[in-house]
Amino acid sequence: MIMVVSKVALLTILAVALLPWLPNAVDINHMKQLAAQHNVTCILTFGDSSVDPGNNNRLATPMKGNFPPYGKDFFNGRPTGRFTNGRLATDFIAEALGYTKVIPAFLDPNLKPTDLLHGVSFASAASGYDDFTANLSEVLTVSKQLEYFRHYKLHLGKLVGQQKAEYIIRNAIIVLSMGTNDFLQDYYLEPERPKQFTVEQYQNYLASCMFSDIKEMNRLGITRVVVVGVPPLGCMPLVKTLKGESSCVKSYNQVAASFNSKIQEKLAILRTTHGLKTAFVDCYKVIEDAVTRPRQYGLEEVSKGCCGTGAIEYGDTCKGLSTCADASKYAFWDAVHPTEAMYRIVADEAIKSLSETLLA
Ligand SMILES: *[C@@H]1O[C@H](CO)[C@@H](O)[C@H](O)[C@H]1NC(C)=O
Ligand SMILES: *[C@@H]1O[C@H](CO)[C@@H](O)[C@H](O)[C@H]1NC(C)=O
Numbered sequence: 001m002i003m004v005v006s007k008v009a010l011l012t013i014l015a016v017a018l019l020p021w022l023p024n025a026v027d028i029n030h031m032k033q034l035a036a037q038h039n040v041t042c043i044l045t046f047g048d049s050s051v052d053p054g055n056n057n058r059l060a061t062p063m064k065g066n067f068p069p070y071g072k073d074f075f076n077g078r079p080t081g082r083f084t085n086g087r088l089a090t091d092f093i094a095e096a097l098g099y100t101k102v103i104p105a106f107l108d109p110n111l112k113p114t115d116l117l118h119g120v121s122f123a124s125a126a127s128g129y130d131d132f133t134a135n136l137s138e139v140l141t142v143s144k145q146l147e148y149f150r151h152y153k154l155h156l157g158k159l160v161g162q163q164k165a166e167y168i169i170r171n172a173i174i175v176l177s178m179g180t181n182d183f184l185q186d187y188y189l190e191p192e193r194p195k196q197f198t199v200e201q202y203q204n205y206l207a208s209c210m211f212s213d214i215k216e217m218n219r220l221g222i223t224r225v226v227v228v229g230v231p232p233l234g235c236m237p238l239v240k241t242l243k244g245e246s247s248c249v250k251s252y253n254q255v256a257a258s259f260n261s262k263i264q265e266k267l268a269i270l271r272t273t274h275g276l277k278t279a280f281v282d283c284y285k286v287i288e289d290a291v292t293r294p295r296q297y298g299l300e301e302v303s304k305g306c307c308g309t310g311a312i313e314y315g316d317t318c319k320g321l322s323t324c325a326d327a328s329k330y331a332f333w334d335a336v337h338p339t340e341a342m343y344r345i346v347a348d349e350a351i352k353s354l355s356e357t358l359l360a
Contacts, residue, residue: 031351032098034359040224041171042119043094043103044152046145046213047178049125049337050228051090054081054105056125061138062316063126069307069323073340081105083125083315085306085327086340089228089283090175092347093354094119097173106148113159117168122148125315128182129209132192136185142178142213146220153220169221173358176214177228179263182206183255184233199255207262214270224358226350227267228281229260231338232288237304238335241311246303248291253284260284279358281350287338290331290345297345298329305332306339 045051049065057066064081065071071079073086082088091102100118104111111120124140127133131141140148156165187193187202197205214225233239233256234249243249260282267278291302301324304310308321314334324330333339338346 028096031096031355034355035097038359039171040097040173040359041168042099042117043090043097043173043175044119044149044169044222045090045103045121045123045175045177046142046149047123047176047228048127048181049083050123050180051088051121051175051177052081052083052105052123052125052127053088053091053103053108053121055107055121055123056139057081057105058107058109059124059139061126063137063139065125065315067319069318069321072323073327075101081125083337084333084340084343085323087343089343089347089350090121090177092344093175093350096347096351106152113155116152116156116159119172120152122146122152123177126181126185128178128180128186129206129213130182130186130193131209133182133186136190137181142209146213146216149217149220166221170223172222173224173226173354174214174217174222175226175228176210179206179230179256179259180233183230183252183259184236184239200258203255203259203262206259207266210263211266211270214276215274218270218274218276223275224277225267225270226279226281226354226358227263228346228350229263229284230256231283232256232291235288235291235302236336237311237332238314240303241335248288253288256284277358279350279353279356281346281353283346283349286346286349287331287342290342294331299331299341300329302331305334305336306330307334311335 056064065083066079066081094103095101103119103121106120106122122145126137126139134141232253234252264280270276271278290297294302306324306327307313307318312335314336318334327339328341330339331342
């Protein structure tokens with residue numbers, strides 16, 4: 001009897017020791033070493049709400065997340081403008097590289113000159129590869145984000161000198177994360193683009209926008225680019241609600257997946273013909289997997305968001321609503337955006353991809 005009990009106890013201890021979500025375990029110390037070996041200086045981000053830490057707070061747009069319950073699980077439970085309950089994937093990546101726990105917004109009025117050294121975000125919620133998408137919500141187009149990047153470079157030069165500024169930018173990791181709004185806020189909602197393009201032509205157009213944006217960044221001195229793919233759009237609670245489906249909407253997922261292939265083709269060209277170092281973060285794969293096998297990732301609720309009913313609310317319509325008790329068990333914070341827990345999973349995937357490609 002005693003023998004049996006101790007065997008059970010032993011098995012329990014083994015199980016507990018082996019359990020903590022191994023599929024995505026990442027060696028942070030190894031990551032810091034790699035970053036140092038490659039002289040990585042900071043992270044600079046461009047894109048939409050997936051990487052906007054609060055630039056939209058400064059804009060006259062309804063696309064904001066700087067009120068409760070956003071930021072509920074951020075340091076001090078403070079809303080920042082991030083469209084989630086805590087930190088974004090890029091905040092976790094910056095932390096893993098060893099620089100800073102959060103990447104601030106370039107337009108943050110509290111930004112100190114020295115913050116520029118550790119990386120900033122130029123991203124703007126509701127933006128996309130197509131400038132027309134950002135214009136629909138009166139947020140920062142990528143062209144405008146690039147203009148702010150030029151300002152950043154000037155400020156940096158004044159702070160540390162021209163040569164050091166160029167070194168910082170050459171060794172920075174640039175992250176582009178957008179595309180969702182080009183489909184959901186633009187192509188599938190507004191008449192202009194469908195009049196001009198079939199879905200496939202539009203995907204090609206978006207990929208060519210990405211290509212020329214990265215070439216422009218390269219002219220400004222960057223050499224390392226990470227592009228985050230579009231997530232499985234059909235698995236977003238809002239899309240499922242609008243389409244009246246209980247499982248992921250296949251047609252939307254297919255559009256996201258085929259667009260991601262086009263992004264990767266462009267990245268291959270940037271590597272071979274422009275000598276850039278690139279990495280692709282397959283957030284489609286990781287989010288779809290998490291939605292299919294939540295327990296593998298420590299999640300329990302993957303069909304609805306944590307804010308309000310979880311079926312339709314995001315941004316303004318989530319303002320002041322009550323939330324689920326434990327967002328760390330949810331994949332989605334609102335009907336569109338991932339929770340901090342999901343962003344941590346995406347960050348693990350990104351760090352893996354970085355160490356296998358960009359910093360290999
Ligand atoms: C990092 O910097 C050192 C010295 O400044 C240089 O020798 C080395 O080649 C750089 N490494 C990479 C991967 O750029
Ligand atoms: C977006 O708006 C800016 C500023 O009004 C304008 O210059 C630009 O042409 C617009 N772009 C598109 C694609 O609508």
